[in-house]
Amino acid sequence: MAMATMMISRMMSLSPSSSSPASSSSTPLASQSLSAPSSRSSPTNLPLRTIPGTHGWPLVGPISDRLDYFWFQGQDTFFRSRMEKHKSTVFRTNVPPSFPFFLRVNPNVIAIVDCKSFAHLFDMEIVEKKDVLVGDFMPSVNFTGNSRVCAYLDTSEPKHAQLKNFAMDILKRGSKVWVTELIGNLDKFFDTIESDISKNGSSTYLSHLQKFIFNFLCKSLVGADPAVDADIANSATFTLDIWLALQLLPTTPIRVIQPLEEIFLHSYTYPFALVSGGYQKLYNFVEQHGKDVVQRGEKEFGLSKSDSIHNLLFVLGFNAYGGFSIFLPTLLAKIASDKTGLQARLREEVRKTSGSTATRLSFDSLKDMELVNSVVYETLRLNPPVALQYARARKDFQLTSHDSIFNIEKGELLCGYQPLAMRDGKIFDDPETFKPDRFVGNGKDLLSYLFWSNGPQTGSPSESNKQCAAKDYVTQSASLILARMFQRYDSISGDSSKITAIEKAK
Numbered sequence: 001m002a003m004a005t006m007m008i009s010r011m012m013s014l015s016p017s018s019s020s021p022a023s024s025s026s027t028p029l030a031s032q033s034l035s036a037p038s039s040r041s042s043p044t045n046l047p048l049r050t051i052p053g054t055h056g057w058p059l060v061g062p063i064s065d066r067l068d069y070f071w072f073q074g075q076d077t078f079f080r081s082r083m084e085k086h087k088s089t090v091f092r093t094n095v096p097p098s099f100p101f102f103l104r105v106n107p108n109v110i111a112i113v114d115c116k117s118f119a120h121l122f123d124m125e126i127v128e129k130k131d132v133l134v135g136d137f138m139p140s141v142n143f144t145g146n147s148r149v150c151a152y153l154d155t156s157e158p159k160h161a162q163l164k165n166f167a168m169d170i171l172k173r174g175s176k177v178w179v180t181e182l183i184g185n186l187d188k189f190f191d192t193i194e195s196d197i198s199k200n201g202s203s204t205y206l207s208h209l210q211k212f213i214f215n216f217l218c219k220s221l222v223g224a225d226p227a228v229d230a231d232i233a234n235s236a237t238f239t240l241d242i243w244l245a246l247q248l249l250p251t252t253p254i255r256v257i258q259p260l261e262e263i264f265l266h267s268y269t270y271p272f273a274l275v276s277g278g279y280q281k282l283y284n285f286v287e288q289h290g291k292d293v294v295q296r297g298e299k300e301f302g303l304s305k306s307d308s309i310h311n312l313l314f315v316l317g318f319n320a321y322g323g324f325s326i327f328l329p330t331l332l333a334k335i336a337s338d339k340t341g342l343q344a345r346l347r348e349e350v351r352k353t354s355g356s357t358a359t360r361l362s363f364d365s366l367k368d369m370e371l372v373n374s375v376v377y378e379t380l381r382l383n384p385p386v387a388l389q390y391a392r393a394r395k396d397f398q399l400t401s402h403d404s405i406f407n408i409e410k411g412e413l414l415c416g417y418q419p420l421a422m423r424d425g426k427i428f429d430d431p432e433t434f435k436p437d438r439f440v441g442n443g444k445d446l447l448s449y450l451f452w453s454n455g456p457q458t459g460s461p462s463e464s465n466k467q468c469a470a471k472d473y474v475t476q477s478a479s480l481i482l483a484r485m486f487q488r489y490d491s492i493s494g495d496s497s498k499i500t501a502i503e504k505a506k
């Protein structure tokens with residue numbers, strides 16, 4: 001279990017820690033007037049530049065880059081060092097998986113690591129997103145019932161609209177119980193932490209957190225209570241951790257047990273058979289207890305029953321459970337380890353707007369919690385839970401960075417590394433620093449440059465784009481978690497795996 005959890009928490013890579021910003025500039029755009037990012041607002045006076053970098057010799061280039069990426073440098077240094085070497089935020093490189101057992105995967109990409117270039121990845125007229133969720137490599141469709149689920153479909157495929165609308169409908173339907181389920185299950189999570197601390201002096205919370213995430217999402221998205229099936233209640237999070245890890249291992253840096261990782265974890269794909277029993281139990285559970293949602297998929301969105309269930313499971317297990325399992329430990333760690341007085345400021349804002357533990361929270365309560373919301377946005381900026389976004393050029397086009405224009409050819413794979421793009425010094429003042437108030441007041445203008453959801457935070461997910469269907473649910477849920485935390489506690493101490501002390505609200 002610990003192994004699976006570790007794989008998941010690293011599956012799309014956590015926060016970078018080293019220093020230099022994506023682009024340094026003495027005058028960030030943040031202090032100038034800002035307009036929404038657009039891939040087509042190219043000033044004509046920028047120089048046309050050949051994309052620097054190389055894919056190297058066949059086989060040798062990809063293997064050398066793979067070893068740097070997974071072993072010698074790690075993901076963050078891999079992208080930073082190449083950006084510095086080429087003095088460019090757009091460059092050619094290879095990303096794993098690659099030779100010897102991934103013969104049909106092409107590791108050649110054009111890396112993009114500044115905010116302005118990154119915005120091209122959202123322009124569905126110039127890029128396509130077919131089967132590139134995690135790069136040129138695509139996990140076997142056996143993991144999703146032999147069906148290509150929503151996240152792998154391009155917007156030009158008619159089924160994308162059907163499935164995206166289904167996902168947004170699930171959320172809309174779930175919104176009626178979302179806050180109640182979130183707060184109810186969060187309270188159980190906090191009760192467990194309190195009991196662990198009183199028994200053992202601290203609480204190693206990841207497995208408790210994953211239970212909370214799964215239970216609240218299952219009730220909200222599937223309309224089913226895991227408690228009605230003891231087997232699901234006990235084993236669902238373990239099954240999902242393994243299911244996620246098996247799909248993502250070939251692309252996931254771990255950097256704990258090299259060279260064994262290179263030999264055993266990054267050299268071939270693992271078969272679905274290893275998790276098929278557990279996945280089938282989840283399928284049966286959704287079929288039996290999520291009938292209303294599954295039938296909506298069939299009747300309102302023209303899906304087959306099995307497509308409805310496999311897509312529901314992907315949204316629940318991969319998008320939602322996977323995403324929150326990476327994001328929430330980072331958020332909790334940020335708050336629980338803070339020594340700057342941020343907790344006192346958050347507590348004051350929450351209590352001023354929402355009173356004590358007895359006051360019911362709602363999405364509306366968040367309107368007056370500017371600092372709480374800003375802390376959530378700033379955590380997502382510095383630690384985007386999905387670090388890499390890929391897109392393939394739909395046609396030849398010109399990509400504009402802050403200082404150059406590059407010719408991109410139809411079919412080339414663009415690989416956006418978000419942790420660097422979100423530290424772009426031309427957009428964000430003091431980009432490496434966690435500034436809790438960054439998005440307060442006029443700082444809200446910067447939301448059009450916050451890209452964790454595969455689109456600007458000011459954008460709207462729709463059938464015509466590939467932005468996360470739950471863009472607002474994710475940020476609002478995180479804000480509600482912080483609000484509830486400071487309704488219950490005066491202070492909380494810990495890190496991304498342990499809570500060591502809590503002081504109840506007086």
Ligand code: HEM
Pocket residue numbers: 129133150151152153164167168170171315319320321322323324327385386388389390452453454465466467468469470473474
């Ligand atoms: C912290 C939690 C979450 C994170 C970090 C996250 C992140 C993302 C990202 C980055 C993408 C775009 C991937 C790409 O194309 O490169 C995406 C897509 C998607 N997400 Fe989320 N997500 C989260 C939660 C959720 C939830 C709760 C749902 C529930 C409905 C959801 C549904 C989707 C769907 C359906 C797509 C595919 C959109 C499309 O194909 O047009 N996500 N998510």
